[in-house]
Amino acid sequence: MATSTTTVHGAGPLVGSRSFLSKLREGDEIARMITFLFAASVVLVTLLLIFELWQDSALARHKFGLHFFVTRVWDPIFDQFGALPFIYGTLVTASTALFIAVPLGIGAAIFLAELAPARLSDALEFFIDLLAAVPSVIYGLLGIFIIVPVMRDYVQPALKQSLGFLPLFSGPAYGVGFLTAGIVLAIMVIPYIISVSREILLSVPRDQREAALGLGSTRWESTWKVVVPFARSGILGSVFLALARALGETMAVTMVIGNSPTISASLFSPGDTIASVIANQFTEATGDLYLQSLIELGLVLFLLTFILNGLARLLIVLTSQRGSKVSPA
């Protein structure tokens, strides 16, 4: 143990050369240990969460195996549980939401990052942040009493009349269903897409824009053909982030989706998502197999969002790094 080990390394700005004992006497070691315990508890809770989800779904996992994911039947009376309708509903509502939210969100982000003067952009971003803070049950409340009637009386009949030949827009208009849930979800995830994409776009180096404009492109061409492609993977990251939110979103969806485990090509049909079936049936679940099947659904949801969040973070970090590497400033 020569002096070389006591030189400051990456651990922190304050790693000194005092002995362990003197640090203990001055309280540093104690403070370190206490804060370490709190930090370690975060890791512990996370591991415990994964363990509990795995452990408490053991019965359902053993009984159904991989068939769980391809079985259409969800029948608590005969103890038959298959996740397919819920996985289907989750994917359909989330993709409907992204179909609406991605163009709107990216469009708004382009406006905020490229066009709006800094003060206006910051002011609008403030409102977008507030919008992201609105709880999901409030979206559900407005969904039930405003969006559902409007869908039933105006939007769905209109869609049926114009695009009714597509199986997507056929069937009776209940108001509740996949399409309505998708629209509510879209409204909920747009703020996330805008905030993250805006930051990514702002991190694109200035000289990229100047070069494009200098070569004679219009403002839009420099934005669409140079700036956006530069930020492409980061924007994709924001979309993944939004997708993860949309998959896990519970209350608003539960309130407008109609809650029936159906698989239907029609977006007008009532359905169910993984999150909504857990919310609706968890307290009523009688019998271990029923409860554990619901917990296994929770496990599936956890894994889906875990993978998507990881990918999103990776893409966002990679893009911002690229931006800072190119520009010397």
Next chain:
Amino acid sequence: MTSLRWRKLVSGFMLTMTGVCALVAVSVLFFILGYLVYHGGKFISWSFFTQLPKPVGEPGGGMSNAIVGSAKLLFIASLIGVPVGFFGAIYLAEFSGSKSAFVVRYAADLLNGVPSIVIGIFAYALVVLPFKHFSTLAGGFALGIMMVPITLRSTEEFLLAVPNSLREGAMALGASKWKTIATVIVPAAYRGILTAVLLAFARVAGETAPLLFTALGNRYWSPGWNQPTASLPVAIFTYATGPYEDWHRQAWAAGLVLLGLILVINIVARAVLARGIAVPRS
């Protein structure tokens, strides 16, 4: 190829469209707020805050039990979320090596991304099942778990933003490390830390899904911490999906109260406390 005039036209059109997108997105906020004030404002009265729900069919009544229930849940949540987030962040920013910091950050980010309904399952398995009781404690625990990663990550960023010269200055005067942290670094970052805590608080105040099968709900006063309790978000859900006109009115009023509370906390935290400092996104 295409004429300059056409290209300029396309440019102008597309740029206008992006403005329209931004306008649509922001106007949603004002629409929500306006509709809630218009619809819920009529039904807010003194009795909404002071009375228990009336039996179905009787008009009037209030949500005092849900308001107190929410306060109790948030109290427990803060007891868990604030210390763990705060001290964990101090460890990350001041003590940890890069490897352990990576593990803690990774766990916190993972936890932050877990859907709230799954947190509910976790709290059910960990607190409800062993006690064989839906309870205020279980609900508060679920919300507390959700507060931890938000508080932790933003507090850490505010601590790291404190200039190193302050640390070095304190050390040079002979202060020990923990004294430096307690008397120099934390005071220098306190506005940011307070912002982080408030935003985490506002975030979980509106959470409904993790309470559905932990705190459950209650039409009356909750008799104790280990008993089910009503809460504003769950009350909104139950009343909005229920079949009675009177319930719907109460749901609107409760929605306005809840949204008002959350927006006020957000505005205070972002515009007043955090003026001039960048708030990290959770």
